[in-house]
Amino acid sequence: MVEGTARSFARSIALQSRLHDLVPGGAHTYARGSDQYPEDMAPVLVRGCGARVWDADGNEYVEYGMGLRAVTLGHGYEPVVDAVTAAAANGTNFSRPTELEVLAAEDFLSLVPGADMVKFAKNGSDVTTAAIKLARAVTRRDKVALCNHPFFSVDDWFIGATEMNAGIPGDVTAKNLRFEFNDLDSLQRLFDANRDQIACVIMEAATATAEPTPGFLEGVRELCDKHGALLVFDEMITGFRWSAHGAQGVYGIRPDLSCWGKAMGNGFPISALAGKREFMELGGLNTDSDRVFLLSTTHGPETTGLAAFRAVVETYATQNPVARMESAGTRLAEGVNAISSELELTDFFEVIGRPSCAVFVTRDSNRNPSQAYRTLFLQELLQRGVLGQSFVVSAAHSDSEIGHTIDATREALEIYSEAIAAGTTDGFLEGRPVAPAIRRTAHPRRLAATDKARTDKARNSP
Known part of the structure; x- marks a missing residue:
């Protein structure tokens, strides 16, 4: 006792x-x-x-x-701490990219099914907000269908839809539409009532308390394709906890964009936005479209977070x-x-x-x-x-x-x-x-x- x-x-x-x-x-x-x-x-x-x-x-x-x-x-965890210590000893932040950014990106994309490009940051909110911005740019629409999960971001587009919305303009909140997890009809009704206005659907593929019912995720994917909206998976919790490939690897549904963080660095700060090349490149230099200011963070590529991530990947590859x-x-x-x-x-x-x-x-x-x-x-x-x-x-x-x-x-x-x-x-x-x-x-x-x-x-x- x-x-x-x-x-x-x-x-x-x-x-x-x-x-x-x-x-x-x-x-x-x-x-x-x-x-x-x-x-x-x-x-x-x-x-x-x-x-x-x-x-x-x-x-x-x-x-x-x-x-x-x-x-x-x-x-x-010693292998992660050792990797971070070694990286820090060689400097943490520079005025140009490091080789570590190449290696970390290759590691990440080898794990995430269907993702062609990745952009690293520090906070989950940074990358979910970048995903929303990118989806709006791709579709030229403003509204966002949010699943009724408790948290996606500290930024206005999400917090404006909660009780703690002081300081957030009402017109921002008006662009948020809510649907229920495992209730495909609730999402269908949003698309029916907001034709050609929904830029994306953002959701967790599974939660701590609920598995997706048979056919639900497949139905969400079909609705997004039918109505020209992007599907965004929030993998903050499910990534490296459901599997190293995230929930999308467990359930076999490929989102257009996915957002990662938390266990990526075993507590060290690192997050990621991943997605299909045709969308992600709008934030790059290989596009003829108007460019999206996707993510530009001073500390996104600092070496200790990337080193922690690579040590986590190695651990998942060699252990279980x-x-x-x-x-x-x-x-x-x-x-x-x-x-x-x-x-x-x-x-x-x-x-x-x-x-x-x-x-x-x-x-x-x-x-x-x-x-x-x-x-x-x-x-x-x-x-x-x-x-x-x-x-x-x-x-x-x-x-x-x-x-x-x-x-x-x-x-x-x-x-x-x-x-x-x-x-x-x-x-x-x-x-x-x-x-x-x-x-x-x-x-x-x-x-x-x-x-x-x-x-x-x-x-x-x-």
Whole structure:
């Protein structure tokens, strides 16, 4: 069993207060914000190794989520670190392309079916936005059909369609059209209502919680071809987690453009836009059409990101990280769901999704999705040395770490069961529940007076 004795978060609390004073939201990614964790239990990390991390208070955790799904080989994976170190020693950024850009592009295009050209960048948002721009230039249309996935980009074309759309002109938002995953009719209706106006369809071919139903992706491809729209796959999560060839390699559907990032560099910053030559060359020098300012980033070709990517490619060629993730995730999901069944919590808690990218679902005593019960579960896992907003694994998650997590989950679910029986988390949950990362107002996790006092104290500390 896992001992659930109270841990100290004093140093993390002080650092988080200072972060709120210095950084809007207290984190550089909204999904990493303290409002995504139980109050006063948001660890500020100092290092990681494999599947484990340590916080500023010296607490050790088995980590899940792995850098928002960006790490598949484990933290500090030696071959990647060695490749990055060697590249950095020879300089990182120059005024002309490097040989490494040729080698990395060849590696990438050897993996991605149907792609003829690639352009590297640093952020996923950069390349999804470039894909939208390119599709609009190719088709001379403005509207975009977006699948109802939670996130594609920080840029106006996407964020304007969310609740957190302050500062974004309404005419930008008006060009976004929504359809449902695994609902081909919903996409057909968009094409029918917006004839010759849709530039592209952008979507994930699969999600952490849903596989494409038979014929769905084929139907999307056919609709795009019929109506002259480009098909764009977002492979941020599926790339190098579903396979080294992405979801398009698993399901056999070829998009016109695809966008990659996250696990490409095992945590090092690199992203990519890939596509058919006839489209990508509009951003190049071999076209008679008006040129598209596709991507032009100072740090896109810097050597450490490209070296990390090449080391990841080599690892996937010589080992089988996807199989290891699938195995670890399957054992974890089966073990946790067995405990949930044993405690008669199946209607209230379960692990779902692809084993390499699993999430847990928390429901209240009325069987409704619940942030309060989610927070209670996170709270109890943290006290038992497990950190994670999900159960997303890496190839570094060993039997020992999966076993530790299953034991910790049993104890956490025993408390969860008591709260379900009581019909409330009151008396079990310390502090306010977590809140959606993308929401219109800071409420219900606006910084309280006590948070401001901590921030003021941190500001005045030496």
